[in-house]
Amino acid sequence: MxxxxxxxxxxxxxxxxxxxxxxxxxxxxxxxxxxxxxxxxxxxxxxxxxxxxxxxxxxxxxxxxxxxLANFKEVWNVLGFGTFFENSMLVGVGVLIGLNVICAMAGYALARFKFAGRSALILILLCTQFVPGVMLLIPLFVIFRHLGLIDNLFALIIADIVFQLPLTSLLMSGFIRNVPVELEEAAMVDGCSRVRAFLSVTLPLLRPAFVAIGSFAFIGSWNNFLFALMFMSSQNHFTLPVGLDYTIGEFSVNFGALAAGGLIAAVPVVVIFAFVQKYLVQGLTFGAVKG
Amino acid sequence: MGVTQTMLEAEQRVSLRAGAREPARRRRKRKGWVPYVMLSPLVVLIAAFVAYPVGSVVYYSFQNYNIVEPFLNGFAGWSNYSTMLRHDPLFWSSLLFTGKWVVTEVVLQLILGMILALIMNEAFRWRGFTRAAVFAPWAVSGVLTTTIWLLLYDPQAGIVNYLSNIGLAPRGFAILADTHTVFWGAVLAELWRGVPFFAIIILADLQSIPRELIEAANCDGANAWTRFRWVILPHLRDAVILSTLLRCVWEFNNVDLLFTLTNGGPGTETTTLPLYVARQAIDNHNFGYGAALTMAGFAILFVFSMIYLKLSKFGASTGYRT
Known part of the structure; x- marks a missing residue:
């Protein structure tokens, strides 16, 4: 310097x-x-x-x-981190896609329509921020057991989506409001349907929003531990955090394997974070940071 | 509500950046079923997996409900609550520890995060890289934090061993097994992951301070401290109040780290209330009693949030915002 x-x-x-x-x-x-x-x-x-x-x-x-690379070979093949990684990826991508689709729909409705109950809905969405996942561990377990989704990765995808949905919907509606409605109207004057106007005019402009929300959704579900611990019972449905916890418990002496497993869990999120962290500082803060 | 305000503010910031475009206020006035259809997935999910569970926690708290011992299940009246309040010393000790944990974590994270944000707001070379490096632990899960700090704290293989080689720590000292050091051992690990939260939020708010304000303060002869105390701090006020509240709620509820790092131990030394709930649910399958503990958690959070927002006079400040 x-x-x-x-x-x-x-x-x-x-x-x-x-x-x-x-x-x-x-x-x-x-x-x-x-x-x-x-x-x-x-x-x-x-x-x-x-x-x-x-x-x-x-x-x-x-x-x-x-x-x-012996440690990596051991955790990947012997301790099952290959499977854990695959499960985490499946859940992460599932959440990313599901969340983006649902919150785009909800965000569009909140941004572009007036309807009865709109402000009540927004208030409810904000209040959900005070309802913690841990506290719902018990009733959610009962619900998923009734639905037959215990030890099924869908339970994780649903739970992760639900807990990230309220704030991402509000953020998405903010992003959509910032796209001038005139652009869509112009497209509709040119003969597009409303859906077509949204898909071919507004959607491309929302790419940064999808990237940001998708990244945070992925990181959030990748890191989720308690739901996975509670809802998954067989080892071939474990995700990486549960696998790590399992390794800590079972093989506390083998630090090499533990570190290798940790690195496998860390690299994807840290890399994604390095690319999207500037969005955080640009004011996406609250929805994204909530753990 | 506070969150709306911050989000609106964030939107304004984004739209200003996008070239001072006027926000499109005209919403299409077509009333009908279209918005309801688009909102239905959201509403169904929230109703089924948030609203209904919250209601059922109330119901379970009045039940004997244990999925492993179903023969005892049935209506329990107030017995879960009276056990909790009268005969469960762990409930009270976990409550006390939760308070200590939340206050220590949030205060230290706020101070360090504020300092870090003020530094990162200056222009210097490698700022982008430094920012990514300093904020990176935010993206890391509680279990991974545990993994990393177990490696550091291990008495034989950890960095602690190097410290004892140069005489800074007793040999073979296990930080996490000693009741005097386990608290600060866990606090340090959680700080590592938690400081970026405040740093990110405060940095975002610092960047929204109009340059003219700082320049005007400089013209009036403000030094670094007066500038911070009378210009920057008032501007950050609402963001700090709100993020502190959110962080308190979050640190209260967060169990991943303690669950895996200390498992509430040694003994029950580091058991927070939510960790106790998780233990009841995962290990004992005692859902009825766990639900009563959950209700206590809800009540505490609700009362705390109300008092906090009242005392901090949230939103009642600063002429130049909005």
Whole structure:
């Protein structure tokens, strides 16, 4: 950092000390010292997991060398993380598609129509934010048992969609309101039906909304632990968080396998997050951050 | 409601960014069945999987209901509640621990998140990368957080071992097995995942502060502290109040981390009320008693939210917003 401004400071031709102080100021220590400390706090735990995942179980160097993939082979094939990964993917993609379709429909109705009960509905949707998933664990279990969906991945897809639906619908209606209704009207004047106008004019403009909402839906369902623990009973229906919990319980000594499993669970969400985190800061905040 | 306000604000921000377009206020006035059809999937799902379960929790709390021991099932009157209030020390101790946990977490997350957001709001090189790196733990699940921190805390293989090599910690010290350190061990792990929440929300709000306000404050000779205290903080007020409330509710209800990291232990040292509910549901299958505990949780959250919004005078502030 200081390299950019250093010539200017030197140009002022001060003594060694002022030059040093000038450099310190230009490096803005009050920003970078806390930021570096915090970065260490964030990154060291990730690094530690990578070290464990890639080094042989016999080694205890604080760096992953000699490098080995044995841990990954073990968790993927022996401990069943291949299946867990597949289940998590299925649920995540199911939630992503289902949620986007339902919340696009609901968002469109909320944004473009006046109807009786509209404000009551919005109020109810907001109130659901105070109803936590853990507290509904028991009644939801009973419902899914009546529906015969216990130990079925559909139960997870439904539960994940339901708990993310209220705020994503409100967010989607906000996005749709920002697309001028005149565009649709123009298309309808040109002979489109209402549905066609929505599909070919409004829908393409909503791509960022779908990407953002879909990503957060995916991350949310990928991370959901309690529902999966409660509703899935056989090991070939476990998702990654349940698999990790299982590994913690059963193989607490084998840290290499645990770390490799953790890395498998972490990479997809961290990569997706890195791409969409700017949407978060642009004001999508509340619907997305709620856990 | 507060959330609406924030969301409206967010929308305004987005529409301003999209070129100061006027929001299309004219909604089509065609009344009829179309909007109801489009809303039906949403309404059916919410009714079946949120509204109905909330109602049935009330019903179960007055029942003996255990799916493993069905022969005892039936109407129980107030007995679940009287057991809970009079004969269950774990209910009261879990309640106390929940309070301690929520207050510690939310206060520390708010302070650190605020500092982090103020730093990330400055312009510097690599800001995009730094932001992604610093916020990344937000995307990570509670179980994964547990996995990572177990690796760090392990007395033999963990980073704790390196600390004891240089004399900072006693050898073979198990943070999570000691009643004196388990609280802070769990707090640190949850902070790692929780600070980005506040940082993200506050950063989003910081970026909506008009540049002229800061410049005007500078012209009037404000230093960094006065600028923060009298310009930035009032602007953040509503966002901070609301996100703090949401975070309290969330930390209250969040059980993934404690469930897997400490399992409420050692003993019952770190059992929160929702964790106790989850244990009743998952291990004991005692649904009736679990439902009574759930009702206690609802009641506490409701009363807390009302008092909090009243005391914080939410929304009653700041002339220049809206």
């Amino acid at each position: 200081s390299a950019i401004t250093a010539p200017a400071v030197r140009g002022m031709g001060g003594s060694g000390w002022t030059q040093f102080r000038g450099r310190l100021n230009s490096a803005r220590l009050h920003l970078f010292v806390p930021l570096t400390l915090y970065l260490l706090f964030t990154i060291v735990p990730f690094y530690w997991m990578v070290v464990f995942a890639f080094r042989p179980t016999t080694s205890n160097h604080p760096y992953p060398w000699p490098i080995t």
